[in-house]
């Protein structure tokens with residue numbers, strides 16, 4: 183049975199007149215990389231702050247590492263690493279010195295941990311370079327290293343790839359995948375870069391105007407996407423005739439660029455190719471379209 187890391191029941195947060203969160207029920211289990219998706223102002227940061235103890239909910243309950251009493255939750259938070267706002271980095275200090283400073287603040291005596299976290303975030307080679315010489319991606323990874331100092335089992339990361347260039351994004355993805363797969367860290371991560379989130383997350387939660395409208399596993403997302411065969415031909419009208427008359431396929435659509443999209447389960451690709459060739463229909467390309475987190479999200483919120 184999977185262990186529950188975080189659970190919210192009927193969670194709401196009101197700021198003045200505005201409801202930032204409304205009746206949220208959410209479940210994060212051990213080993214999940216939970217991708218948190220939502221528009222600006224949807225409520226992602228507010229929920230992450232509640233989990234981290236930076237903001238109190240107006241209504242509802244939370245359980246952290248199976249604990250629900252206030253004191254036990256505070257204790258459980260010691261097993262968490264949080265990156266919501268970038269911690270202050272001292273530019274004139276190198277990464278090791280910055281980490282050493284945070285070790286002192288958090289009362290971490292095991293200085294070997296500094297080398298370990300530098301290794302985990304792939305900064306070992308540049309650990310003695312001043313932080314002012316780091317790229318944004320390296321600074322983000324150093325901030326992550328600070329969040330990892332206490333060996334967390336649960337990481338909460340708000341937009342950790344925001345503003346990074348493609349190399350920085352790939353580096354961060356590799357680091358997070360390694361933390362999850364090799365160190366067994368459970369991760370809650372928000373990002374507006376849905377293609378990136380799709381490469382990493384094992385589960386998704388979609389929040390819209392303060393409401394968690396859907397939770398779905400990566401497998402369910404794949405299954406729910408109607409995998410389609412896309413056929414590109416210069417003879418679209420003739421190809422459609424063959425589909426309808428010879429193959430009795432009527433549920434196909436045309437993409438914006440004129441490709442014919444057929445649900446995969448409706449067709450035997452070999453048979454389709456052989457009929458097209460027999461009828462002299464030129465095929466310029468065939469490929470499979472698969473699940474797309476961005477489309478899924480847009481469908482979900484009705485846009």
Ligand SMILES: Nc1ncnc2c1ncn2[C@@H]1O[C@H](COP(=O)(O)OP(=O)(O)OP(=O)(O)O)[C@@H](O)[C@H]1O
Pocket residue numbers: 197198200201202220221222223224225226227228229
């Ligand atoms: N301290 C605050 N006081 C008043 N309103 C707030 C406060 N913090 C957040 N809000 C409001 O709560 C709502 C949710 O904000 P939140 O920052 O949680 O959204 P978000 O999904 O993280 O957005 P983004 O993707 O832009 O970071 C927004 O309407 C925001 O204006």
